[in-house]
Amino acid sequence: MKRLFAAVAVATLLPAAALAAPNPLAAELRQTMFVKDVELTWSFDDAKFTDEASYVAYKADAQQRIKAAVASTFANSPAGSEPVVFKIDVNQFSCASTGCSVRADVAVVQQSDGKELGVYHKVRGFQVASGGLLGVAIQAATKPDVVGITAANFAGTLRGKFDAKK
Amino acid sequence: MPRSRALVAGLLAAALTAGPAAAAPVSADLMTVSGRFEAPKAVEGPLKGRILVTAASLAPANADLLGDGAGKIEPSLKGAVEASLRNFGYLAAADHADPIRLTVQVDPYEVTPDPEGVFVVARLHLTATGGGADCVPTTAEARYHALAPMKALNKQKAAAWMQVIGLAAVGLMPMPGVFQEMGTASASDRAANDRRGRTESQSVSPDGSPKGILRYAAINATQIASADLIRQLGKGACPTRAQVADVTPPPAPPAN
Secondary structure (H helix, E strand, O other), rough: OOHHHHHHHHHHHHHHHHHHOOOOOOOOHOOOEEEEEEEEEEEOOOOOOOOOOOHHHHHHHHHHHHHHHHHOOOOOOOOOEEEEEEEEEEEEEEEEOEEEEEEEEEEEEEOOOOOOEEEEEEEEEEOOOOOOHHHHHHHHOOOOOOOHHHHHHHHHHHHHHHHHHO | HHHHHHHHHHHHHHHOOOOOOOOOOOHHHHOOOOOOOOOOOOOOOOOOOOEEEEEEEEEEHHHHHHHOOOHHHHHHHHHHHHHHHHHHEEEEEOOOOOOEEEEEEEEOEEEEEEHHHHHHHHEEEEEEEOOOHHOOOOOOEEEEEEEOOOOOOOOHHHHHHHHHHHHHHHOOOOOHHHHHHHEEEEEHHHHHOOOOEEEEEEEEEOHHHHHHHHHHHHHHHHHHHHHHHHHHHHHHHHHHHHHHHOOOOOOOOOOO
16 A cells, blocks of 8 residues: 555656656657557566565556557557557556556557557556545545546556657 | 437437537547558559548538548648658658649538447548549448446545534545545546557547547548558559559560
8 A cells, every 4th residue: 555655646746856857758749750650568566566466466457457448548649651559668657446556668669660659657556445534534435447437547657658749 | 218229319319419629639640540450551653652632621511420521631631641641652752743642622521329329420522633543442431449448446436425414424525535536436437448458449538528529430430431441552452453564574485
């Protein structure tokens, strides 16, 4: 739980700094591509948690949902002709019924020759119970789809970084 | 009234009374045929790099249905057709000496609500002039099924209202917390709808209002109709015919 609160605090406090990072892909280049595939790897060192059934379940769900959310967010745009693959490397993850947080680097790779065109660093997604202890209690009772919301939030953040003019 | 009947009634009403709605401008990307469609690229022949889009227009009712005036949507539509042709090698350079000039007219959309959402047929009327114009199809069309988003997960909203009532009973105003709970409930619904997947001819509309579903279906139907145009250009007999015509006949054997 502590890890989750720390991750969410960082995710909440840092977006301005993260948004300030320059866009690694020029606008002209972005217009030439379309997202052919989304791959996901997991470099987060989670050896300590792999015997927690809930962690394993959240991780398995998150792996699928993040890929699906990113694929869906980029399905129609950009709308160029050069296929690229989004390679998502998850390097931080924590999840519980009261909230979820993910951080990843996303490399944009040209499919034709495997050339890495750019990397979006420290892309974050999170969902957290709000409204203090009452909010935590409500969320524990209502069990919203924390993984799905986190995946959608991650995809939205990545879209924002991808569309950034500079 | 069952939800599906209410949806059909709402969609019919929206189709019949379509007026400019407050909606974001239609991005050209949403109507563009990207490489994702895996249509064949232009081969050497009369069409490769020769098509110049001179105009793209919509029936007035279509512009209303898309939520904006024709003057705002038509440039997006023209840009989308040009980008689609460019992606597959058909678009002519602006200074091409002998282009095929193409105009695109989108007929009034055909709207058929069903219990799950709405079907929209988009039909493009294509008029081409110039050498090789007979290789360009005269119509392209597609049917798209937009699904209404499900709103099944309302426990969070119920909890938010219980929070309002409970805290109001002790004289407190819990409004910020309530809005956050509502936001979580909506995000939960969106996440559930993301699980329903998408195909080339069907997906879930992100906007659940009847006008939003119609608009989403119409934009997607227009995109798939453009994909039909690109696929027809690739399948046409003309490129092959031209290639054959280009082959220089072998020299006649010398007479003995």
